[in-house]
Amino acid sequence: MDTDLNAIVCQRIDLSDSAMIMRVIPEDGSAPDFRPGQFAVLGLPPDSPRCDNATTEQEIPDPDRLIQRSYSISSASMVKDFVEFYVSLVPHGLLTPRLFALQPGARLWFAPKPSGIFTLRNVPEDAHVLMFATSTGLAPFMSMLRTERLNHSKRKFALVHGARHSWQLPFRSELSSLQHICDNFAYLPIISRPDDEPVAWKGLTGHIQESWRDGSLDKIWDFHPVPDNTHIFLCGNPKMVDEMLEITLAEGYTKHTNRLPGTVHIERYW
The missing domain is CATH 2.40.30.10 (Translation factors)
Structure with a gap:
């Protein structure tokens, strides 16, 4: 060994x-x-x-x-x-x-060499970026957002992070501050068990998929994301990833792979 x-x-x-x-x-x-x-x-x-x-x-x-x-x-x-x-x-x-x-x-x-294709490398510079994460699936998006010079970009970024409770949103303060600093960034935390909150939750409730169906993102961006102008990143719970992939494929998005570039990028955990 x-x-x-x-x-x-x-x-x-x-x-x-x-x-x-x-x-x-x-x-x-x-x-x-x-x-x-x-x-x-x-x-x-x-x-x-x-x-x-x-x-x-x-x-x-x-x-x-x-x-x-x-x-x-x-x-x-x-x-x-x-x-x-x-x-x-x-x-x-x-x-x-x-x-x-x-x-x-x-x-x-x-291991001395990080790897993986779940990056912004194949996203056109004029394409908007929409990120969906559950639990620790937030990690790669934090790296992207901390690295990108959002203030100097003309494209929009949005992050939807789902958790059961508000105390499971670890970078909430940092992301909320980033949203106030950068006009082209939107942060949408969503929790599925609001009745457990010690203080009334004023944000979105339910599951990540509902933020797409109910038009929450459309209201923030003033338009509905489509494959011609947006790339989607999904990371975390395989059930969320699979359901969001099904929803987006039905709207004309395509799955990104090593061999075939697409507009939906996925990373499943566990």
Whole structure:
């Protein structure tokens, strides 16, 4: 087993007992180059301790191999002091319970070259960008929005982020501020369980798909997004991705793949 743990946890921000922002730096002190939207592979040995909230593993890890998983990068591509990840705990999983046991200064494996095609690279510069995310599917969009010079762009950006509760919207303050600063950016947080809120929720409720059907985006942009002027990015819960893909394909959008460029870009989690 390759036990060369080549990176260090430099900061950890706990959002709850099951979600955190983890910042990692390779041991050479410089973050690798990557395109916003790409992912990196993290890993730990199977004998690494698991966090207190972990439950029984559903599978037994191979004792001779590092446990490795891919995580979307949430930091801007020009930041070289660290690489940021937004991680959600899977109590019965192999890697996240071990990641949640790490504290600043701990070491882990970091694959040296991020990869992935879930980027803005194939989006025309005059095409608007519409992003839909659930849970940690927000991570690649944070990287895109933090990297793009929104104030200097003529195209529109919109982000719809769905969660069960308002406290599961981790970058809400940053995104709300960005919306006030940039006239061409719209942020639409939507929660599915408003009755659980300690203070009355004044925003959108339901599921992400409903923000498309009820015209919430049309009202903000003053037009309905169509394939001729908009590219759509979907990231997170596979059910949301599949339903939104079906909705958009019915309106003439096409799925983007390595071989065939399209107007709907997808990244499924788990």
